[in-house]
Amino acid sequence: MTRGHFILHDKEYEGFQSVLKRLLADSYAKVVFLVDKNGSLLATAGETEDFDTTSLASLAAGNIAATGGLASLIGEKEFSILFHEGERDNMHISVVANRLILVVIFDRRSSVGLVRLRVRRAAVDLERILREVDAKAGQEEEGGIEELTEADIESLFQ
Amino acid sequence: MSFINYSSREINCKIVYYGPGLCGKTTNLQYIYRRMNPESRGRMISLATETERTLFFDFLPLSLGEIRGFKTRFHLYTVPGQVFYDASRRLILRGVDGVVFCADSQLTRMDSNVESMENLRINLREQGYDADRIPMVLQYNKRDLNPVASVAELHSLLNYRNGPEFEAVAPTGVGVFETLKAVIKLILIDLKKGKR
Numbered sequence: 001m002t003r004g005h006f007i008l009h010d011k012e013y014e015g016f017q018s019v020l021k022r023l024l025a026d027s028y029a030k031v032v033f034l035v036d037k038n039g040s041l042l043a044t045a046g047e048t049e050d051f052d053t054t055s056l057a058s059l060a061a062g063n064i065a066a067t068g069g070l071a072s073l074i075g076e077k078e079f080s081i082l083f084h085e086g087e088r089d090n091m092h093i094s095v096v097a098n099r100l101i102l103v104v105i106f107d108r109r110s111s112v113g114l115v116r117l118r119v120r121r122a123a124v125d126l127e128r129i130l131r132e133v134d135a136k137a138g139q140e141e142e143g144g145i146e147e148l149t150e151a152d153i154e155s156l157f158q
Numbered sequence: 159m160s161f162i163n164y165s166s167r168e169i170n171c172k173i174v175y176y177g178p179g180l181c182g183k184t185t186n187l188q189y190i191y192r193r194m195n196p197e198s199r200g201r202m203i204s205l206a207t208e209t210e211r212t213l214f215f216d217f218l219p220l221s222l223g224e225i226r227g228f229k230t231r232f233h234l235y236t237v238p239g240q241v242f243y244d245a246s247r248r249l250i251l252r253g254v255d256g257v258v259f260c261a262d263s264q265l266t267r268m269d270s271n272v273e274s275m276e277n278l279r280i281n282l283r284e285q286g287y288d289a290d291r292i293p294m295v296l297q298y299n300k301r302d303l304n305p306v307a308s309v310a311e312l313h314s315l316l317n318y319r320n321g322p323e324f325e326a327v328a329p330t331g332v333g334v335f336e337t338l339k340a341v342i343k344l345i346l347i348d349l350k351k352g353k354r
Binding site for chain 2: 006
């Protein structure tokens with residue numbers, strides 16, 4: 001039993017990856033990644049080896065959380081898009097289905113307008129996959145977490 | 159809320175170090191960062207003021223090896239302890255899987271400890287958690303200072319759930335890994351039960 005946890009199976013994971021790959025190509029981005037609102041990295045596409053994706057995921061989630069706090073202080077539900085402009089690289093961060101965070105890093109080969117347009121289309125596909133994730137949420141999988149034993153847990157510390 | 163990826167066989171869990179200002183939350187993470195094998199830990203990020211007080215959070219990702227073919231990753235966060243950063247503390251508690259409550263053992267800090275524990279319970283409830291059931295470990299830090307409250311006093315003031323508790327001196331590492339191991343165990347047991 002794993003209710004209350006975010007569980008990603010092969011099919012939906014591959015679905016996320018394929019949406020990100022298409023977004024990467026269509027938006028001429030350097031790297032695209034998908035994060036949950038708690039800062040866990042779900043999927044990536046592009047030149048990820050140049051980036052510390054774990055830290056990026058955590059800070060993107062922190063960024064969305066902080067701006068969400070600001071939004072509620074002025075009576076807004078959320079700021080669903082953030083854009084950070086750098087000297088070389090830019091970052092477009094958007095909230096998908098109120099649960100996921102889609103981050104696109106791009107340089108002068110692309111533009112914020114193009115990224116915004118492509119992100120909108122990708123968000124529709126990501127939402128569809130997220131609904132499939134939710135539909136499978138109750139399913140148990142062979143060799144899953146529910147089979148963990150105390151000895152397994154203890155083995156982590158030996 | 160843990161994230162379990164069956165495709166890449168990974169479990170990701172979030173641990174939050176909570177407690178009053180200057181109790182040693184960041185020091186816990188710094189010690190863990192220094193002592194962990196570089197292959198098992200990522201970069202430590204501290205969003206702090208110029209005077210090194212935590213402004214938003216500290217973050218340290220750890221990989222602790224595999225169980226049952228799943229890679230285990232734990233994301234350690236601290237909250238800013240100062241009272242006026244309450245909005246940030248609430249945000250950081252989102253999606254938490256386990257809490258380390260770090261108390262300052264100094265007698266003069268007892269009110270702050272109690273206030274912070276109350277604040278933790280309120281903020282957990284606001285995030286939809288049952289403050290009586292979420293995996294939680296208590297750490298009584300600064301045991302090397304004087305005068306400090308006895309463990310029995312700290313227990314009666316803070317450990318209302320009678321959960322695991324550890325004495326600690328975070329700068330030298332006393333009790334730091336014992337605390338971390340205890341909360342990880344509680345999280346994994348909770349994950350297995352799927353209780354939340």
